[in-house]
Amino acid sequence: MALIVQKYGGTSVGSVERIHRVAERVVQARQAGHDLVVVLSAMSGETDRLVRLAHEVTPCPDEREMDMLLSTGERVAIALLAMDLRGRGINARSFTGRQVGIITDSSHTKARIARVTAERIREALAGGIIPIVAGFQGINERSDVTTLGRGGSDLTAVAVAAALKADRCIIYTDVDGVYTADPNIVPSARRLDKVSYEEMLELASLGAKILQSRSVEFAARHGVPVEVRSSFKEGQGTLVTTEDMDMERVVVSGVTGDRHQAKITIIGVPDRPGIAARIFGPVAEANIIVDMIIQNVSQAELTDISFTVPRVDLGKAVTLVQRVAKEIEAKSVGVTDAIAKVSLVGVGMRSHSGVAARMFAVLSREGVNIMMISTSEIKISCVIDEKYLELAMRALHAAFGLDEASGREE
Amino acid sequence: MALIVQKYGGTSVGSVERIHRVAERVVQARQAGHDLVVVLSAMSGETDRLVRLAHEVTPCPDEREMDMLLSTGERVAIALLAMDLRGRGINARSFTGRQVGIITDSSHTKARIARVTAERIREALAGGIIPIVAGFQGINERSDVTTLGRGGSDLTAVAVAAALKADRCIIYTDVDGVYTADPNIVPSARRLDKVSYEEMLELASLGAKILQSRSVEFAARHGVPVEVRSSFKEGQGTLVTTEDMDMERVVVSGVTGDRHQAKITIIGVPDRPGIAARIFGPVAEANIIVDMIIQNVSQAELTDISFTVPRVDLGKAVTLVQRVAKEIEAKSVGVTDAIAKVSLVGVGMRSHSGVAARMFAVLSREGVNIMMISTSEIKISCVIDEKYLELAMRALHAAFGLDEASGREE
Numbered sequence: 001m002a003l004i005v006q007k008y009g010g011t012s013v014g015s016v017e018r019i020h021r022v023a024e025r026v027v028q029a030r031q032a033g034h035d036l037v038v039v040l041s042a043m044s045g046e047t048d049r050l051v052r053l054a055h056e057v058t059p060c061p062d063e064r065e066m067d068m069l070l071s072t073g074e075r076v077a078i079a080l081l082a083m084d085l086r087g088r089g090i091n092a093r094s095f096t097g098r099q100v101g102i103i104t105d106s107s108h109t110k111a112r113i114a115r116v117t118a119e120r121i122r123e124a125l126a127g128g129i130i131p132i133v134a135g136f137q138g139i140n141e142r143s144d145v146t147t148l149g150r151g152g153s154d155l156t157a158v159a160v161a162a163a164l165k166a167d168r169c170i171i172y173t174d175v176d177g178v179y180t181a182d183p184n185i186v187p188s189a190r191r192l193d194k195v196s197y198e199e200m201l202e203l204a205s206l207g208a209k210i211l212q213s214r215s216v217e218f219a220a221r222h223g224v225p226v227e228v229r230s231s232f233k234e235g236q237g238t239l240v241t242t243e244d245m246d247m248e249r250v251v252v253s254g255v256t257g258d259r260h261q262a263k264i265t266i267i268g269v270p271d272r273p274g275i276a277a278r279i280f281g282p283v284a285e286a287n288i289i290v291d292m293i294i295q296n297v298s299q300a301e302l303t304d305i306s307f308t309v310p311r312v313d314l315g316k317a318v319t320l321v322q323r324v325a326k327e328i329e330a331k332s333v334g335v336t337d338a339i340a341k342v343s344l345v346g347v348g349m350r351s352h353s354g355v356a357a358r359m360f361a362v363l364s365r366e367g368v369n370i371m372m373i374s375t376s377e378i379k380i381s382c383v384i385d386e387k388y389l390e391l392a393m394r395a396l397h398a399a400f401g402l403d404e405a406s407g408r409e410e
Numbered sequence: 411m412a413l414i415v416q417k418y419g420g421t422s423v424g425s426v427e428r429i430h431r432v433a434e435r436v437v438q439a440r441q442a443g444h445d446l447v448v449v450l451s452a453m454s455g456e457t458d459r460l461v462r463l464a465h466e467v468t469p470c471p472d473e474r475e476m477d478m479l480l481s482t483g484e485r486v487a488i489a490l491l492a493m494d495l496r497g498r499g500i501n502a503r504s505f506t507g508r509q510v511g512i513i514t515d516s517s518h519t520k521a522r523i524a525r526v527t528a529e530r531i532r533e534a535l536a537g538g539i540i541p542i543v544a545g546f547q548g549i550n551e552r553s554d555v556t557t558l559g560r561g562g563s564d565l566t567a568v569a570v571a572a573a574l575k576a577d578r579c580i581i582y583t584d585v586d587g588v589y590t591a592d593p594n595i596v597p598s599a600r601r602l603d604k605v606s607y608e609e610m611l612e613l614a615s616l617g618a619k620i621l622q623s624r625s626v627e628f629a630a631r632h633g634v635p636v637e638v639r640s641s642f643k644e645g646q647g648t649l650v651t652t653e654d655m656d657m658e659r660v661v662v663s664g665v666t667g668d669r670h671q672a673k674i675t676i677i678g679v680p681d682r683p684g685i686a687a688r689i690f691g692p693v694a695e696a697n698i699i700v701d702m703i704i705q706n707v708s709q710a711e712l713t714d715i716s717f718t719v720p721r722v723d724l725g726k727a728v729t730l731v732q733r734v735a736k737e738i739e740a741k742s743v744g745v746t747d748a749i750a751k752v753s754l755v756g757v758g759m760r761s762h763s764g765v766a767a768r769m770f771a772v773l774s775r776e777g778v779n780i781m782m783i784s785t786s787e788i789k790i791s792c793v794i795d796e797k798y799l800e801l802a803m804r805a806l807h808a809a810f811g812l813d814e815a816s817g818r819e820e
Contacts, residue, residue, distance in 0.1 A: 058497030069489035072482035079479035087468030
């Protein structure tokens with residue numbers, strides 16, 4: 001008998017019919033003899049409806065009031081599931097973020113969890129009651145409602161699991177786990193049975209939308225085993241957990257592609273100390289995240305500097321950079337958003353050398369030019385021409401043995 | 411400069427457009443130099459939507475969960491108005507029932523207010539902030555959300571006004587005050603400038619839907635002056651307050667009609683002690699409220715007993731009464747729902763004699779037969795044939811001088 005935290009997202013509770021299905025799943029887990037805590041998001045569409053209402057009322061809604069407004073969505077969901085379960089004779093009870101004791105700072109709309117008391121949850125569990133917990137919300141020290149921002153309900157689930165020292169936190173979502181690559185791009189992609197927190201973090205920061213970085217970090221810090229599973233079909237998902245021997249045997253766990261970057265090149269920059277600060281200072285002040293930077297070898301005391309920024313910030317960044325370019329008397333500014341980033345992720349890279357060289361060889365064999373490179377301990381990313389992204393992903397997926405049922409699977 | 415509690419009902423905040431209008435009214439009151447607390451109901455339609463959802467989920471929703479669900483409606487409304495006001499540069503803040511400190515018993519869906527701490531409201535007012543308070547909700551000692559039942563938001567407004575010793579509690583609604591009679595039936599009906607708590611209580615119990623008895627009782631007990639005003643047009647409403655000299659000068663303040671009663675007659679009842687208990691015991695046990703009872707003079711040791719019950723309970727009542735009639739060997743049971751109750755209300759009756767006699771004379775002159783009579787200190791009610799109700803109301807309205815602009819108005 002284990003203590004399990006189950007979390008269901010908005011689409012999983014998006015209609016009365018789907019709430020019934022969640023209730024059935026809860027009953028099953030209970031019958032299997034587990035102690036259960038259920039965390040819910042708002043019914044899909046509800047948060048959007050409320051945001052729309054707020055913006056109809058006023059163009060820039062106050063953030064504390066926004067939290068008061070949005071936190072109602074999860075309350076509706078937990079009340080409905082709790083009454084569904086009680087209607088089936090199951091002793092369930094809904095609890096708000098406040099009642100669970102999710103204490104956050106006061107950064108409304110993107111609050112950080114300070115601590116989770118979970119007193120009433122422990123009490124409920126001891127009394128044989130299934131607590132149904134509102135995700136996404138907490139209260140600050142002043143007892144005002146706060147919300148945790150995007151992916152907040154996952155974070156609630158992980159934080160509650162950590163506070164209760166639960167055996168597992170299962171995130172039910174619309175995919176059935178973490179894949180070696182996006183199956184829409186790489187049809188031979190396989191679901192991973194296990195992935196390490198570190199790999200999951202890299203995957204999240206590379207744009208895999210399954211779990212947000214914050215939730216993975218929280219789980220890693222507290223050692224909460226998190227499983228990602230489909231709420232629409234039966235079967236195992238992917239377990240996100242501490243790195244183990246099995247994982248290290250595999251060099252690469254996944255291939256990701258990211259089209260949300262754009263490249264800016266400043267041509268003919270006088271190669272003087274302090275130039276980089278002059279360029280990147282204003283960009284950072286404008287809250288634009290620069291991902292990769294490359295500087296060519298200087299020729300005749302002039303150099304070219306290229307860097308990538310999120311595509312949505314491109315316009316703002318170009319305006320800033322053009323002003324700086326003029327000031328520092330650079331020759332010109334070139335821009336392209338027809339780039340993409342392809343990355344390999346795997347904890348095995350720590351113990352296997354030559355991964356980067358193999359990656360470059362594969363791309364070269366396919367005729368793909370590499371514009372920029374960045375590496376971390378367990379990741380290598382290359383910026384390439386956007387039109388080659390699918391080709392590069394498929395070639396790398398095959399070359400690193402991810403196509404066949406190999407290594408990782410037991 | 412006065413401290414005023416304003417309460418707006420569901421139709422008054424039923425759309426973004428109407429929320430804007432409420433915000434404008436708040437700004438006006440503020441500019442007039444008043445300290446303000448605003449209490450809101452849920453946007454009209456929202457509570458019905460949530461109730462429908464609950465009943466789609468399960469036929470008999472758990473009441474604690476129902477409160478968790480329904481209390482979200484008011485939260486949406488207060489967040490929207492607070493952000494509207496803040497968008498206009500007005501320092502407003504939303505507060506839930508819990509944050510206001512509305513502590514109730516644990517009778518979910520119909521909780522009674524135990525006390526109101528209003529700590530954060532006082533704090534907000536001291537800081538120049540306009541508190542926007544969620545009506546209809548509180549928390550019990552266990553910190554679970556409760557709701558106050560029908561008319562609960564009015565009760566919140568009156569209770570907050572009492573806790574703050576506010577100068578006035580203004581209930582904005584879709585009518586502009588309390589009338590001498592229903593203007594749909596009596597076109598010459600006039601709005602009353604003032605009415606006493608006692609009269610308002612009688613009017614509420616007679617079916618006037620402007621203020622519920624609970625709110626009037628609470629206001630009377632704490633001496634809160636309550637004004638009923640239209641949220642759609644400007645101008646004065648009706649002030650519900652302590653009885654004063656002006657009121658006593660007028661004999662009758664209002665005429666009401668009630669079609670929601672039905673009459674049951676048991677014919678040929680053996681006139682023995684204990685018979686009434688045999689009849690009315692089972693009716694009371696079935697939670698059916700008997701309004702009037704009349705017993706004919708006994709003839710040959712047999713008597714007829716007539717009484718009225720709410721029309722909705724008629725079927726249930728008849729079944730019970732037929733069983734008892736058989737047991738006590740009464741002759742037969744007669745039933746009619748073609749009756750109506752016409753009533754006169756006025757604190758002036760205390761000091762003016764002969765009101766009843768005059769009422770009977772008026773009805774008689776119009777050829778209206780009186781079936782039953784009941785009186786209280788400030789009310790006389792007659793049960794008559796339903797088809798004469800409008801006629802009787804108009805005749806009484808005219809006969810007691812309510813048609814002209816008389817007495818009550820200054």
